[in-house]
Amino acid sequence: MTTTISAPGGLKRLTTAFGGAILALFLAAFGALVMPAAAHADPTALQYSADNSTWGDMSLIPDFQGELIPGGELTTTFYAKNPTSQGGTLQVYLGNWTKTAPDMQAYVRVEVNDASGAIVDLTNNLAAPGTELQSTHLGAGQTAKVMLVVGMPAEAGNESQNQSVNPDFALDFEQDAAAVATTTTLTGPATANSTTAFELTATVAPAGATGTVQFKDNGAIIGNPVPLTNGVAKRTQILTTAGAHSITAVYNGADGFIASTSEALTVTVTTTPVEPGTGSAGSSSGSLGDLGSIFGS
Structure with a gap:
């Protein structure tokens, strides 16, 4: 898994790949095991927590746990805090995702503060890297609850057996324009x-x-x-x-x-x-x- 950074001023930039929050789905007989991944560098403006109490870097984001089956979803939940004195927009994107079979059926979505973004289908390479999954504005000192979701449609067939997918979720924090002193x-x-x-x-x-x-x-x-x-x-x-x-x-x-x-x-x-x-x-x-x-x- 790699971190990708587009040129400043680009449309939707992928600044950081999640670490423990990135998953690799390894499918076996319709069972998908989520494997932990090494942490990558995170936006320096934000802090993270698994319990909304202990704060640190992305190593505190929980790994996905469990087995994914047709009609099921795997989730991981963490908190992101803006510790700065300036507000900004927290954005979660689909990263430079990969999977081993084009017709493997899987989808992703993201909930921020219990509000779900659109379901993005990864089947047949329909989703473009950089697709925004959900966002919220964080004022100075504010915290957001983020839940990453990977699911498999109930109608998934044999084409999804023994395959793998990595959504490579990415995060960005765009600070507001600096306020003018008066x-x-x-x-x-x-x-x-x-x-x-x-x-x-x-x-x-x-x-x-x-x-x-x-x-x-x-x-x-x-x-x-x-x-x-x-x-x-x-x-x-x-x-x-x-x-x-x-x-x-x-x-x-x-x-x-x-x-x-x-x-x-x-x-x-x-x-x-x-x-x-x-x-x-x-x-x-x-x-x-x-x-x-x-x-x-």
Whole structure:
């Protein structure tokens, strides 16, 4: 069994042949014994485990066990973990598979997190190496359960006796494009009156950033997140409690952009006596009055 690597930028690349997870089926009187295989190099970004507890290289992937007969399947299950800080897509492929007789009947499939991919028929050389069997996205630190399956159709005949097949399962992990770091800047007045609205402006760079900004007062959320428009989110606000307020703008991040928080802006609020019978601006609690956002609420 060999490891095959196609040129970067190719369609579906076969980066690594599984080790203990690769099987050789040796058929005898309709019995197929799965023979263990030596481990090959694995994608360096991933870790593997047989029990979702002890992690290491591909030597921890269990070998296939048992005997394959018409109408039966052999499986091996392991876990793959993304220990990096960057997400990516785990993909399982049919490798440069071989078998000793073109009309020998066998098929393969792969389950990832209990979701099965399509059944790929290996009879009469119909399947092309590099066929994707199943995939899933793994965020930073996430784990996937992978089950490799080799089966024999119930109608398999004498042509499958005393033959062998090696699907040469292959694995790839394509990391997501690196997320862009952002900076968030908050502007607003240094002072405000408890009965007068003022504007807070958060600017997120680079300007192509998408998503929302959450404004906070002394760590407490002010209203709903405000969507960015051309990198800017604005909020019109009344603060009814006298004293210094530490205002921050938290950019929540989005696909391709990393979250960031502005430096605190101190707004000192002074109170103005309210004439009897005129009421008071602000919330019923007297702490925050929210006029909403220019862009959303």
